[in-house]
Amino acid sequence: MQTNQLLLLFSGVLLLLGLIAFFLGRxxxxxxxxxxxxxYAQPDQYAWFTVLATAGPAVAVGALGAFVMLLLGAEIPTxxxxxxxxxxxAVGLVVGVNQVRPDxxxxxxxxxxIRFILAGxxxxxxxxxxGILFSIVSEAVRFFQMHSFWGFITGTTxxxxxxxxxxxxxxxxxxxxxxxxxxxxxxxxxxxxxxxxLVAIPVGLMSAIYMSEFAPANVRTLAKPVLEVxxxxxxxxxxxxxxxxxxxxxxxxxxxxxxxxxxxxxxAPGIVMGIMIIPFISSLSDDVINAVPDSMRQGALxxxxxxxxxxxxxxxxxxxxxxxxxxxxAVSRALGETMIVVMAAGMRPNLTANPLEDMTTVTxxxxxALTGDQEFESAETLSAxxxxxxxxxxxxxxxxxxxxxxxxxxxxxxTNNL
Amino acid sequence: MSQSFDEISAQLKRRHRKSARLKWLxxxxxxxxxxxxxxxxxDMLGKGLPAFQQAQIRVEVTYSEQSQQLPLAAxxxxxxxxxxxxxxxxxxxxxxxxxxxxxxxxxxxxLADGQVDQYLKGHYTRLNDxxxxxxxxxxxxxxxxxxxxxxxxxxxxxxxxxxxxxMSAAMGTVMTLLVTLAVSFPxxxxxxxxxxxxxxxxxxxxxxxxxxxxxAAIPSILFxxxxxxxxxxxxxxxxxSPLVGxxxxxxxxxxxxxxxxxxxxxxxxxxxxxxxxxxxxxxxxVVRDHVLPLALPGIMTGSIIGLAQAxxxxxxxxxxxxxxxxxxxxxxxxxxxxxxxAQIFTWAxxxxxxxxxxxxxxxxxxxxxxxxxxxxxxxLRKKFERRW
Numbered sequence: 001m002q003t004n005q006l007l008l009l010f011s012g013v014l015l016l017l018g019l020i021a022f023f024l025g026r027x028x029x030x031x032x033x034x035x036x037x038x039x040y041a042q043p044d045q046y047a048w049f050t051v052l053a054t055a056g057p058a059v060a061v062g063a064l065g066a067f068v069m070l071l072l073g074a075e076i077p078t079x080x081x082x083x084x085x086x087x088x089x090a091v092g093l094v095v096g097v098n099q100v101r102p103d104x105x106x107x108x109x110x111x112x113x114i115r116f117i118l119a120g121x122x123x124x125x126x127x128x129x130x131g132i133l134f135s136i137v138s139e140a141v142r143f144f145q146m147h148s149f150w151g152f153i154t155g156t157t158x159x160x161x162x163x164x165x166x167x168x169x170x171x172x173x174x175x176x177x178x179x180x181x182x183x184x185x186x187x188x189x190x191x192x193x194x195x196x197x198l199v200a201i202p203v204g205l206m207s208a209i210y211m212s213e214f215a216p217a218n219v220r221t222l223a224k225p226v227l228e229v230x231x232x233x234x235x236x237x238x239x240x241x242x243x244x245x246x247x248x249x250x251x252x253x254x255x256x257x258x259x260x261x262x263x264x265x266x267x268a269p270g271i272v273m274g275i276m277i278i279p280f281i282s283s284l285s286d287d288v289i290n291a292v293p294d295s296m297r298q299g300a301l302x303x304x305x306x307x308x309x310x311x312x313x314x315x316x317x318x319x320x321x322x323x324x325x326x327x328x329x330a331v332s333r334a335l336g337e338t339m340i341v342v343m344a345a346g347m348r349p350n351l352t353a354n355p356l357e358d359m360t361t362v363t364x365x366x367x368x369a370l371t372g373d374q375e376f377e378s379a380e381t382l383s384a385x386x387x388x389x390x391x392x393x394x395x396x397x398x399x400x401x402x403x404x405x406x407x408x409x410x411x412x413x414x415t416n417n418l
Numbered sequence: 419m420s421q422s423f424d425e426i427s428a429q430l431k432r433r434h435r436k437s438a439r440l441k442w443l444x445x446x447x448x449x450x451x452x453x454x455x456x457x458x459x460x461d462m463l464g465k466g467l468p469a470f471q472q473a474q475i476r477v478e479v480t481y482s483e484q485s486q487q488l489p490l491a492a493x494x495x496x497x498x499x500x501x502x503x504x505x506x507x508x509x510x511x512x513x514x515x516x517x518x519x520x521x522x523x524x525x526x527x528x529l530a531d532g533q534v535d536q537y538l539k540g541h542y543t544r545l546n547d548x549x550x551x552x553x554x555x556x557x558x559x560x561x562x563x564x565x566x567x568x569x570x571x572x573x574x575x576x577x578x579x580x581x582x583x584x585m586s587a588a589m590g591t592v593m594t595l596l597v598t599l600a601v602s603f604p605x606x607x608x609x610x611x612x613x614x615x616x617x618x619x620x621x622x623x624x625x626x627x628x629x630x631x632x633x634a635a636i637p638s639i640l641f642x643x644x645x646x647x648x649x650x651x652x653x654x655x656x657x658x659s660p661l662v663g664x665x666x667x668x669x670x671x672x673x674x675x676x677x678x679x680x681x682x683x684x685x686x687x688x689x690x691x692x693x694x695x696x697x698x699x700x701x702x703x704v705v706r707d708h709v710l711p712l713a714l715p716g717i718m719t720g721s722i723i724g725l726a727q728a729x730x731x732x733x734x735x736x737x738x739x740x741x742x743x744x745x746x747x748x749x750x751x752x753x754x755x756x757x758x759x760a761q762i763f764t765w766a767x768x769x770x771x772x773x774x775x776x777x778x779x780x781x782x783x784x785x786x787x788x789x790x791x792x793x794x795x796x797x798l799r800k801k802f803e804r805r806w
Contacts, residue, residue, distance in 0.1 A: 107700055108700070111700050111702050115701075117608070118608050119612055125630050128644070128669045128672070129633060131648050135646075136640065136643055138647070202447065203450055204447075204451075206444040209444045210445050211448065214444060223452075225796075226452060226455065230454070232788060234730025234731070234759050234788070236730070236760075236763050237730075237759075237762070237781050239763075239766070240777055240781060241458060241462070244465070275458075278454075307437050308439070308441070336637020337637070338732075338733035339732050342763075343763070343766055363639055367733070367737070370642075371741070385647075388640055388643045391640065392636070395636065396636075399635045400632075403628075
C-alpha cells in the first residue's frame with residue numbers, strides 16, 4: 001500500500017475512534033452526574049480528555065515509528081506500525097473511558113496536555129535554527145575536507161569551474177584545478193554593502209529626524225506608510241529595476257564624464273539596495289528618537305539652544321546606540337540580500353576597488369553553485385554551504401551586537417516600546 | 419572680551435539659519451525617498467502596462483484536413499509569418515476537440531507574432547522592411563490592432579513571448595502560500611500563546627525568545643539552504659514542489675507571525691484575564707474564550723503581512739528549485755511548480771526583448787496583489803483596533 005493511503009487509513013480509523021471516545025466519555029460522565037454524584041469537571045471536558053487519551057499516544061507512536069525509520073533507516077513494516085499505533089489508540093480509549101470518574105480532574109489533565117503541545121510548538125523555532133546550523137555546517141565540513149579552510153579564507157582566486165572534472169576523477173588533465181579563494185567574493189559583498197549604506201544611512205536617518213522632530217502630525221501619518229511601501233516591494237522587483245533601469249543610466253552617466261562602466265557594475269545594485277533599506281533604518285531610528293525623553297529636549301531648549309542644535313548635540317547623541325544598532329541590522333540585511341545582486345551584479349569574481357566594474361558577491365555564488373547542473377557531491381555545490389556558513393556567522397554576530405546595543409539603550413531610558 | 423549686541427544677534431541669526439538648514443535637509447531626505455518611490459512606480463508602469471495589450475490580426479482561418487496535418491496551411495500566405503506560430507501549433511488540437519470546425523473557413527482575430535506585437539508598440543523589432551510594410555497595411559485595413567491580452571492571465575510560461583502568461587506561476591504561488599499558511603499560522607500562534615500566556619520565566623523561555631528574534635534577521639537564502647539540505651536531501655520532499663517551497667517559506671514566516679501575535683496578545687489588558695480567572699476559568703479557557711478572540715484582528719493582520727512577505731520572496735525558492743520552466747498548471751503540491759517572483763526572475767533572464775515587458779507586467783500583477791494584501795491588513799487593523 002502507498003504511504004499516503006496508509007496515512008489516510010490511519011487518520012480515518014483514528015477519527016472514528018476519537019468520535020467513539022468522545023461520545024462514550026460524555027455519556028459516562030453524564031450518567032454519573034445524572035446519578036447525583038458531584039464531579040470535578042464538566043461532561044464535555046471528560047469527553048475531550050478521552051479523545052486526547054485515545055489519539056495522543058497513537059499519534060506519538062506513529063510519529064516515533066516514522067521518525068525511527070527515517071533517521072536510523074530501520075525497516076519497520078508500515079503495516080505493523082499502523083496496526084501497532086491503532087492498538088495503542090484502542091488501549092488509550094479504554095483507559096480514557098475508565099478515567100471518567102468523579103474524583104478525576106479532567107480539566108487539569110487537558111490543561112497539562114495543551115501546555116505540552118504549545119511548548120512543543122515553541123520548540124520548533126529552536127529546531128529551525130539548529131536545522132539551519134546543522135545543514136550548513138555538515139555540508140561545509142565536507143567542503144573543507146576537500147579544500148583547505150585557510151585557502152578558502154585567504155585565497156584571492158575563485159575558480160570553481162574545474163571542480164566537476166575533479167569529481168569525475170579527471171583532476172590531472174584539466175588545464176587548471178578548481179580554486180576556492182573567497183576574498184574576491186567578500187570584497188564584492190562589502191563593496192555593494194558599503195554603497196548601499198552610503199545611500200541608506202544618511203537618507204534613512206535624516207528622514208527619521210524629519211519625521212520625529214520637524215514634521216506636523218499629518219505629514220508623519222502619511223509619510224510613514226509611504227516609506228513602508230519601499231520595504232514591501234519584493235527584492236526580485238528591485239533586482240529587475242536595478243538591472244534594466246538603473247544600470248544603463250549609470251553606464252550612460254559614467255560615459256558622459258569619460259569613465260567606462262560595466263553593465264553589471266556594483267553601483268547599480270548598491271544604490272537600489274540602499275533604497276530598499278531606507279525604510280528599515282528610518283523606522284528603527286524614528287522609534288529610537290521618539291524614545292529619547294522629552295525632558296532632555298526641554299532642558300536643551302531652556303539653555304537657549306536652537307532646535308537644530310538640540311537635535312545635533314542632544315537628541316542624536318542620546319539615540320546613538322539605537323541608531324548604530326539599526327545600522328548594524330541594515331548591514332546584516334545588505335550582506336544577505338540575494339535577488340538584487342543575482343540580477344544586477346556580475347558573476348565574475350573580481351578583486352577591485354572600482355564600483356563601476358562588475359563584482360560578484362557571496363550570495364550570487366551560492367545561487368550560481370546550487371542552480372547549475374552540478375551533482376550534490378561536487379565541490380562547487382558544497383562551496384555554497386561554506387559560503388553560507390560564513391554568511392550565517394557574520395549576520396548572526398551583527399544581529400547579536402545590535403540586540404545588545406538596543407538593550408543598553410532601553411535600560412538607559414527605561415522605555416519598553418523598542 | 420565682551421561681544422557687542424550686534425555681534426551676538428548676528429551669531430543668533432546664523433544659528434537659527436543653521437537650524438532651518440537642518441530642517442530643509444531632513445525634509446529633502448524624506449522627499450528623496452519619496453522621489454525614488456515615484457520614479458520606481460512610473461518606470462514599472464511605463465514598462466509593464468504594454469504587457470496587458472497584445473497585437474492581434476484578423477485573418478481567414480481555413481479548417482481543412484490539410485491544416486490539421488500542416489497548421490501553416492490554415493492561413494493565407496501573406497500573413498503566414500505575421501501570425502503567432504505558437505497559436506498555429508494549437509490548431510490541430512483545437513480541431514480534434516471541435517470536429518464541427520472541419521471544412522469551414524472563418525474570419526477570426528488571432529494572436530500576432532511577438533515581433534509584430536513589439537513593432538506595433540513602437541519597440542525594436544526584428545521584422546524586415548517588407549514585413550513592416552505588410553503590418554502597416556493590415557493596420558490601415560483595420561485588420562491588425564492591439565487588444566487586451568487575455569493570454570497573459572490564462573496561460574502558463576512559454577518560450578514564445580506572445581504565448582507566455584502568469585497563470586501557472588499564480589497557481590504555484592497560491593499552492594505554496596496555502597502550505598505556508600497551513601504550517602506557519604498554527605505553529606506561530608501556538609508559540610506566541612505559549613510564550614505570552616503559559617511559559618514560566620526561565621532560561622529556556624529566554625533562549626526561545628532570543629532565538630525567534632534571531633530567526634527573523636537571518637538572510638532568507640540560508641532558509642533555502644535549510645530547505646535543500648533538510649527537506650529535499652533528508653526527508654525526500656520532491657524538489658521544485660510547492661510543498662518544499664511552502665515549508666521553507668513557513669519557517670521564514672514563523673517569526674513574523676509569532677512576533678505580531680505576541681504584540682496582539684500583549685495588547686489585551688490583564689483585567690480581562692483577571693476577570694476570567696475570577697470566575698474560575700482555567701488558563702486554557704481564559705486564552706481560548708477571552709484572550710484569543712480579542713487578539714484575533716491583530717493576529718490576522720500580522721499573518722497577512724507575513725504572507726505578503728513570503729509571497730514576494732524568491733531567493734530560498736530558487737535554492738529549492740522552484741524556478742523550473744512550467745508551461746502547464748501543476749495539479750498537486752508535490753508536482754514541480756513555479757511562483758510569481760520566480761517567474762519574474764526567469765523572464766528577466768530571457769534574452770528576447772519582448773520579455774522585458776512581460777517581466778514588468780508580471781511585476782505589476784505581483785505588486786497589485788501585495789498592495790491589496792497589505793491594504794487589507796491595514797483596514798483590518800483600523801476597523802478592529804481597540805484602545806483599552
